[in-house]
Amino acid sequence: MFLKKVYTLVFLRNETQILLGLKKRGFGVNKWNGFGGKVEQNETIIDAAIRELKEECCVVVNKCDLKNIGHLEFTFEGDSLLMDVRVFSASNYQGVPVETEEMAPKWYGYDEVPFDNMWPDDRIWFPYMVKNKLFFGKFHYKGFDTILNYELQELKSMETFYKNKK
Ligand SMILES: Nc1ncnc2c1[nH]c(=O)n2[C@H]1C[C@H](O)[C@@H](COP(=O)(O)OP(=O)(O)OP(=O)(O)O)O1
Numbered sequence: 031m032f033l034k035k036v037y038t039l040v041f042l043r044n045e046t047q048i049l050l051g052l053k054k055r056g057f058g059v060n061k062w063n064g065f066g067g068k069v070e071q072n073e074t075i076i077d078a079a080i081r082e083l084k085e086e087c088c089v090v091v092n093k094c095d096l097k098n099i100g101h102l103e104f105t106f107e108g109d110s111l112l113m114d115v116r117v118f119s120a121s122n123y124q125g126v127p128v129e130t131e132e133m134a135p136k137w138y139g140y141d142e143v144p145f146d147n148m149w150p151d152d153r154i155w156f157p158y159m160v161k162n163k164l165f166f167g168k169f170h171y172k173g174f175d176t177i178l179n180y181e182l183q184e185l186k187s188m189e190t191f192y193k194n195k196k
Pocket of ligand 1: 067
């Protein structure tokens with residue numbers, strides 16, 4: 031039996047670049063990642079995605095501009111936590127990303143993504159995101175550096191995926 035916690039993860043992207051943030055504190059510190067965090071009680075997943083993006087790099091995105099592009103699940107050996115991460119992409123937004131107490135943002139070309147300083151799973155599913163393919167990934171970790179096993183699949187539609195998900 032797992033204890034599920036829902037998280038958001040947002041990537042701002044254009045044709046040639048993706049915005050990553052260097053996490054300055056807490057879980058995943060010193061790793062480059064998208065922007066996101068835990069969904070709070072009485073908050074929708076989309077509202078959490080918008081709030082976390084604003085808190086972490088001061089950018090505002092409208093609901094209609096956030097596209098759900100993937101679903102990731104992380105479990106850890108000897109731990110009952112299941113991290114349920116909803117991945118979003120947006121190319122329309124308001125404001126210029128700025129550094130906050132939590133994240134230092136930086137634009138990267140798709141061929142210069144710093145995978146060596148990211149979660150190890152990122153290099154496995156990023157290619158799907160970059161090719162605009164929808165995806166579902168499940169990763170089981172030992173500690174935070176070693177993937178013991180994983181599954182990754184391309185999805186036809188996120189709606190169908192969530193409709194059929196138990
Ligand atoms: N393995 C992996 N790959 C890619 N992305 C992630 C992981 N593990 C993760 O946790 N993440 C993502 C999911 C979330 O976007 C963040 C983690 O959120 P966190 O910073 O813990 O949540 P907050 O609500 O911001 O936490 P507080 O610092 O406010 O307590 O990383």
